[in-house]
Each structure stands twice: as structure tokens, then as C-alpha cells.
Amino acid sequence: MTAQVRRYRLGRLALLSMEPAELFRVSEPGLRHVVTVNSEILVLAHEEPAYGALLERTWNTIDGRPLQWLAALLNAGPPPRRLSGSDSLEPLAAHCRDTGGRLFLLGGSERANRQACDQLRARYRGLRLEGYAPPVIDSIDDESWNTTIFTRLARFRPDYLVVAFGSPKGEYWIDRARPRLEVMGVRFAAGFGGAINFVAKVVPRAPRWVQVCGLEWLFRLVVERGRFRRTLRMFRMPYHAIRKQRG
Numbered sequence: 001m002t003a004q005v006r007r008y009r010l011g012r013l014a015l016l017s018m019e020p021a022e023l024f025r026v027s028e029p030g031l032r033h034v035v036t037v038n039s040e041i042l043v044l045a046h047e048e049p050a051y052g053a054l055l056e057r058t059w060n061t062i063d064g065r066p067l068q069w070l071a072a073l074l075n076a077g078p079p080p081r082r083l084s085g086s087d088s089l090e091p092l093a094a095h096c097r098d099t100g101g102r103l104f105l106l107g108g109s110e111r112a113n114r115q116a117c118d119q120l121r122a123r124y125r126g127l128r129l130e131g132y133a134p135p136v137i138d139s140i141d142d143e144s145w146n147t148t149i150f151t152r153l154a155r156f157r158p159d160y161l162v163v164a165f166g167s168p169k170g171e172y173w174i175d176r177a178r179p180r181l182e183v184m185g186v187r188f189a190a191g192f193g194g195a196i197n198f199v200a201k202v203v204p205r206a207p208r209w210v211q212v213c214g215l216e217w218l219f220r221l222v223v224e225r226g227r228f229r230r231t232l233r234m235f236r237m238p239y240h241a242i243r244k245q246r247g
Helices: 020-024 039-047 049-055 065-074 089-099 110-123 143-156 169-184 195-200 208-212 216-223 225-243
Strands: 006-010 013-017 032-037 059-062 102-107 128-132 160-164 188-191
Touching: 006 065, 013 059, 020 089, 032 039, 032 169, 039 049, 039 065, 039 225, 049 169, 059 065, 065 225, 089 102, 089 110, 089 128, 089 160, 089 195, 102 110, 102 143, 110 128, 110 195, 128 143, 143 169, 160 169, 160 195, 169 188
Parallel strands: 032 059, 032 188, 102 128, 102 160, 160 188
Antiparallel strands: 006 013
């Protein structure tokens, strides 16, 4: 990691603050696995040992104002940068267009995936981009399901892969698929949450003032009623962040 990347610890996790360009510029060998950590993910990392162990070996950015504020409160240094998955897909598309990188969008609904690809191709002329929305499935280890995914990935051979399977499913899938992805030449893989839905405009994004006030979670709860149970998890975030804070 370069001097432009700063670490902020919350509980067992090291969160990174950096510019988007620094996140996308992969210099280390192998694949860079990025997780945009919000309050719900931080809680899950402390309550699911296997998930917490996974996030101790990924690049974790700060997703959400409450997490950003708590990281600033509990760590010395300048205020950390918030770098959410929802805000990262378009800068990543611009980076790929400018550098010639090949970008693949994996996941979301068929409609959202198709419309997101169409929108990004229109906005970033010359971008090499493909997408695929596999059917929703409970087990990410299903052989035929994975065979179809890897066949499409091998045909396109992306440099950058955005996965929209949700958390923690997306993180587990990237981690288990890592050896095969590296053989294909994938250098960067991230679960950018609802970014595909937002770019496709199938789900509305919270207004900017709502995001600044740290209430995007509440807006998404109103818009996406199915998030109720997982949203409740976020209220345990301060407990885990403070109780397990380490130097």
C-alpha cells in the first residue's frame, strides 16, 4: 500500500481511506479483493467468525456516514474518506475507459444488469464492458451455476469484476473463486452493493442531503422494505467497534 492509503481500525477490521484512483490502480500481484464496509457488514464481520476472517485479508473501504464518523472519532489522523460501492462504479468505468481495462458486471436482475451496461456504455464511450445476471440461487457452490458464470468470464477475460450478489454471499463467492479468477487475469474484484441498480435507475438513490446527514440507510429502508431485518443489525455497530477496538 502507498503513502496515500491510510488505515483506520474499527474493532477487528482495518478500514482504508484513499482516492478512487488509488483503489483501482492495482500494483500488487494477483487479485485485489475490495469490500465496501457499511455498518451492517462491520457487525456481521464481528458476529460471523468466518466472514470476519475473510475481511481481515481484503481491502476494506468505508461505506456510510455513521461508519465514517465513528472511524474519525476512534482513530487519530485526518478525517477518513468515505468510498462507497454505490459511488464507485462510475469512477471505475471511467478508469477502465481511460486505461483500456475490461470491466464485467456480474449479478443483479437481468433488467438491471442490462440497463446498467447500456447506461455505462453510453456515458463512457469506448469502454469495454460486458455483463451477466445469473439466476438467484441459495448455494454459491452450485456446479452448473458456476460453470455458466466462469464460461462467460473466460470468454470476455475482464481485468475488473463487479459482483452484485449481496453481502456476505458476494464476498464469499469472490474469495472462493479467487484462484480461477486470477488464472483468467482478473486483477480487481469488488461487491459494489446496489450500484448496478442505481446506475440502471431501477432503484432510486437517496438525495444528496440525505446521504450527507447519514440517513441513506433510512431512505433505502423505506424504498426497499425487504431490508428491514438486515438494517436492524446496524444498530449493534457501535458496540462491536468500541468493545473490540485495538491499537
